[in-house]
Amino acid sequence: MEHEHKEHWDRYQEIGYQISYCRKRMKMTQEEMAEKLNVSRQHIGAIEAPNVNRKISLDLIFDIADLFGVEPKFFLEYQKLPMIKKTEDGVVLEKVEEKPRKKKSVKR
DSSP states (O other): HHHHHHHHHHHHHHHHHHHHHHHTTTOOHHHHHHHHTTOOOOHHHHHOTTSSSSOOOHHHHHHHHHHHOOGGGGGGGGGSSSSEEEEEOOOEEEEEEOOOOOOOOOOO
């Protein structure tokens, strides 16, 4: 059962990157963000940290989205920010820009 959930860690990590991106764009510290959300700074730090596998509730995603004035789906759409490839042990290999998808032309 434990193995089944490991496939989601990359997704939680990407959500953390999105949250960190928004927080920094708003020029907000983890402490300030945590205070506004009524959670600990350590919890925010763990969510944003690429080497910590911290789950996040939908309630907290909704609260963070409200705080930053974005739709909750923003945190689940990973193509908006540069992606980072890592090995299984968390080592960053390279930053990779997500390429826009090409529209398929329809031949008639």
